[in-house]
Amino acid sequence: MGDRILSEERESALVALLDDESPVVQKHLADELRRLGDVGVSLLKKVLREGDPPSREVARRLLETIAGPDPAAEFIAFIRSLRYELETGMLLLNRVIKPDLDTAAIQRQLDVIGGRCEDLMSKPGTPFSQCKVLNRVIFHEYGFRGNVEDYEDPLNSFLGPVLRRRKGLPISLSVLYILVAQRCGLELEPISLPHRFMVGCFHESQPFYIDAFERGRFRTLDEVHDLLAESHVPHPQNFVGPSPVGEVLCRSCRNLAHHFAQKNNPRMAKVFAGFVREFENAHRRHARP
Numbered sequence: 001m002g003d004r005i006l007s008e009e010r011e012s013a014l015v016a017l018l019d020d021e022s023p024v025v026q027k028h029l030a031d032e033l034r035r036l037g038d039v040g041v042s043l044l045k046k047v048l049r050e051g052d053p054p055s056r057e058v059a060r061r062l063l064e065t066i067a068g069p070d071p072a073a074e075f076i077a078f079i080r081s082l083r084y085e086l087e088t089g090m091l092l093l094n095r096v097i098k099p100d101l102d103t104a105a106i107q108r109q110l111d112v113i114g115g116r117c118e119d120l121m122s123k124p125g126t127p128f129s130q131c132k133v134l135n136r137v138i139f140h141e142y143g144f145r146g147n148v149e150d151y152e153d154p155l156n157s158f159l160g161p162v163l164r165r166r167k168g169l170p171i172s173l174s175v176l177y178i179l180v181a182q183r184c185g186l187e188l189e190p191i192s193l194p195h196r197f198m199v200g201c202f203h204e205s206q207p208f209y210i211d212a213f214e215r216g217r218f219r220t221l222d223e224v225h226d227l228l229a230e231s232h233v234p235h236p237q238n239f240v241g242p243s244p245v246g247e248v249l250c251r252s253c254r255n256l257a258h259h260f261a262q263k264n265n266p267r268m269a270k271v272f273a274g275f276v277r278e279f280e281n282a283h284r285r286h287a288r289p
Contacts, residue, residue: 005039006036006039006043011043014029014032014033014043015043015047015051015055017029018047018051018054018055018058018059018062019054019055019058026058026062029062030062030065030066033062033066034066040066041063041066044059044062044063044066045059045063045070045073047059048060048063048070048073048076060073060077069099071092071095071096071099072096072271074092074095075092075093075095075096075275076274076275076278078092079246079249079275079278079279079282080278080282082246082282082286084244084245084246084249085245086175086178086179086190086245086248086249087107087179087182089245089248089249090158090159090175090179090249090252091103091106091107091159093157093158093159093249093252093253094106094158094159094160096271096272097154097158097268098158098160101160106159106160106163109163110163110176110179110180110183111183113137113138113142113180113183114180114181114182114183114184115183116137116141117130117133117134117137117138117180117181117183117184118183118184120133120136120137121133121184126204127186127201127203127204128201128204128208128218130181130184130186131181131186131188131201131208131210131216131218134177134180134181134184134186134210134216135210135215135216137180138176138177138180138212138216139215139216140215142166143166144162144166144167144168144173144176144212144215145166145167145215146167146168146169146170146173146212146213146214146215147165147167147168147169151169152259152262152263153259153263154256154259154260154263154265154268156168156169156172156259157169157171157172157252157255157256157259158172159172159175159176162176163176169197169213169255170196170197170198170211170212170213171190171197171248171251171252171255172252173212173213174190174191174197174198174199174210174212174213175190175248176212177199177210177212177216178190178199181199186201186203187203188200188201188210189201189202189241189242189243190242190243190245190248191209191224191239191240191241191242191243192239192243192247192248192251193224193227193228193233193239193240194228194231194233194239195231196211196227197212197213197251198210198211198212198219198224199212200240200241200242202242206220206221207221207240208220208221209221209223209224209240221240224236224240225237225240228240246279246282246283249279250275250276250279250280253272253273253275253276253279254272254276256268256269256272257269257270257272257273257275257276260272
């Protein structure tokens with residue numbers, strides 16, 4: 001059984017060894033941290049949170065050796081990479097609460113839904129006609145809908161549970177819609193409105209919007225402006241264009257931090273609030289001249 005606690009001196013000594021590049025030292029360090037069990041894992045996670053970049057990288061490798069990949073650390077690395085891709089980000093986010101998530105199975109489910117849509121689409125077809133088919137398949141054949149009964153349920157935000165339960169939030173249903181559309185060769189955009197989230201199509205002379213939470217209701221640009229005006233949103237034209245993927249994922253994390261707090265799970269609320277800070281810090285570093 002591993003030690004229950006580490007003295008400050010021993011903890012400092014182990015952390016100092018992270019900087020030693022000797023393979024022999026690294027092997028002995030890994031063996032000692034493995035012997036320490038949960039205490040060793042906790043120490044490495046502390047370094048991941050507080051250490052300098054070289055130490056964090058060594059701690060990450062050791063943690064994978066000892067305990068397997070850490071989904072939260074993987075998601076943080078994804079955030080810091082600034083190489084954002086929507087499907088990858090949503091799957092990594094889901095793995096934070098379900099490390100053994102079968103991501104290939106989720107992608108196959110999306111493929112099946114996309115294949116059904118393609119079977120029903122007339123070729124060639126307009127983007128609007130293609131979205132009508134997406135609506136028919138996603139919201140009528142498969143029955144996806146907004147979870148109005150338990151809006152605060154954190155599972156509403158994760159792709160796996162949304163596919164399994166066929167209900168979710170505006171943002172997760174919009175992401176599902178976009179990922180299915182991609183499989184049909186139709187590129188749609190996430191639209192991050194204040195208090196709402198929609199899908200946008202910008203392939204025709206006038207953009208149109210799909211409200212996935214309302215089972216694919218179509219809205220014109222003027223209607224979206226009217227909705228924003230009703231909510232007293234200043235400068236509504238600033239919100240009706242495509243949202244960066246990082247902003248979409250950050251908003252999902254912000255929702256999750258709130259919803260886990262509402263469900264009396266402060267530990268997970270803290271995890272997702274930490275992701276929000278990581279996104280904000282990454283944005284500041286990227287924006288810095």
